[in-house]
Amino acid sequence: MEITLQPIAWVKNSRQHITDDYWGDVVSEIILDERIPANAFDGINGFSHLEIIYYFDRAKEDPIKYLRRPRGNPDFPEVGIFAQRNKDRPNHLGICTVELIWQREGSIGVKFLDAVDGTPILDIKPVYREFSPPTKTKQPDWVSKLMEVYWDKKKE
Amino acid sequence: MEITLQPIAWVKNSRQHITDDYWGDVVSEIILDERIPANAFDGINGFSHLEIIYYFDRAKEDPIKYLRRPRGNPDFPEVGIFAQRNKDRPNHLGICTVELIWQREGSIGVKFLDAVDGTPILDIKPVYREFSPPTKTKQPDWVSKLMEVYWDKKKE
Numbered sequence: 001m002e003i004t005l006q007p008i009a010w011v012k013n014s015r016q017h018i019t020d021d022y023w024g025d026v027v028s029e030i031i032l033d034e035r036i037p038a039n040a041f042d043g044i045n046g047f048s049h050l051e052i053i054y055y056f057d058r059a060k061e062d063p064i065k066y067l068r069r070p071r072g073n074p075d076f077p078e079v080g081i082f083a084q085r086n087k088d089r090p091n092h093l094g095i096c097t098v099e100l101i102w103q104r105e106g107s108i109g110v111k112f113l114d115a116v117d118g119t120p121i122l123d124i125k126p127v128y129r130e131f132s133p134p135t136k137t138k139q140p141d142w143v144s145k146l147m148e149v150y151w152d153k154k155k156e
Numbered sequence: 157m158e159i160t161l162q163p164i165a166w167v168k169n170s171r172q173h174i175t176d177d178y179w180g181d182v183v184s185e186i187i188l189d190e191r192i193p194a195n196a197f198d199g200i201n202g203f204s205h206l207e208i209i210y211y212f213d214r215a216k217e218d219p220i221k222y223l224r225r226p227r228g229n230p231d232f233p234e235v236g237i238f239a240q241r242n243k244d245r246p247n248h249l250g251i252c253t254v255e256l257i258w259q260r261e262g263s264i265g266v267k268f269l270d271a272v273d274g275t276p277i278l279d280i281k282p283v284y285r286e287f288s289p290p291t292k293t294k295q296p297d298w299v300s301k302l303m304e305v306y307w308d309k310k311k312e
Contacts, residue, residue: 001162001163001276002160002161002162003160003161003162003163003211003276003278004158004159004160004161005158005159005160005161005247005249006157006158006159006246006247007157007159008238008246008247036222036246037222037223039222039223039236040222040223040236040237040238041236041238041239042223042234042235042236042239043233043234043235043236043239043296044235044236044238044239046235046239046294046295046296047239047293047294047295047296048293048294048295049289049290049293049294050238051251053209053249053251055159066192066193066195066196067193067195067196067198077199078198078199079198079199079200079202080195080196080197080198080199080200081196082164082196082197082200082206082279082280082281082282083197083198083199083200083202083203083282084282085281085282085284085287089279090162090164090192090279091161091162091164091278091279093161093209093278093279095207095209095251095281096287097287097288097289120157120159122159122247122249123238123245123246123247123249124238125238125241125251126238126239126240126241126295126299127289127293127295128241128295128299128303129293129295129299129300130299130300130303130306130307131241131252131253132253132288132289132293133205133253133283133288134205135291137203137204137205137283137285137288138202138203138204138205139202139203139204139282139283139284139285140199140202140203143282143284143285143286144285144286147284147286150286151286
């Protein structure tokens with residue numbers, strides 16, 4: 001079974017190169033693809049947060065490693081690709097929850113999108129409180145270590 | 157630009173027909189596609205919650221309405237498709253945060269997956285606390301009304 005998708009929007013920001021960390025100061029513009037009418041964003045500013053599904057179009061590892069240490073770090077355990085969020089994964093899909101900061105005709109501005117400039121976006125969904133994970137979730141210790149400076153601002 | 161994806165797993169549950177509400181008592185098995193090795197799930201039980209990206213393969217509305225009232229309800233405002241989570245959307249992608257209840261060789265059991273039996277799954281990501289939305293999010297009043305019985309158990 002093959003599923004064919006087309007980008008509905010594109011990322012515009014200052015991040016030209018793939019980097020793991022320091023996404024805290026990146027503001028991105030999400031611009032609707034020309035085939036999508038601008039009214040697809042009507043009412044979006046009723047929400048503070050959005051989920052963005054995007055395509056890691058620059059992830060080129062082939063074949064995919066189904067079992068690996070996150071970031072290749074020898075301090076982390078070997079775990080399956082569905083027990084980590086590494087971009088070199090089957091189907092190359094990324095998800096990120098972003099904060100909406102402004103809305104214009106055919107584009108929105110967001111904070112906390114961890115995608116580089118030019119990334120194709122496949123879907124945008126508003127965060128409904130009723131779909132959010134509970135405040136208490138369980139995760140292994142390596143995750144907190146891996147995420148330590150992810151949302152920090154870039155150092156000069 | 158066209159992006160071609162293949163299912164990495166499939167949903168097995170008791171829900172045969174598309175229904176809007178009453179997902180609270182559905183337990184689903186997620187079975188890896190035969191091309192994916194079982195070790196892709198190694199370590200997944202270190203997490204309590206997972207994000208599932210799936211494909212609404214039975215959503216057939218054509219053309220897509222980019223502006224609509226959620227659920228066609230006249231009490232709700234007309235909003236753009238990216239300001240609601242309706243399944244009849246460009247690319248037909250669904251996301252749901254589920255609770256992991258068990259892990260076996262090549263399959264996992266989850267609660268709170270709002271997808272019907274046979275749905276193709278495109279990705280599974282563990283919930284990292286550091287990616288979760290804040291506890292306070294803003295949403296319009298119609299969302300709470302729409303979600304009123306979504307997670308209730310089905311009435312006999």
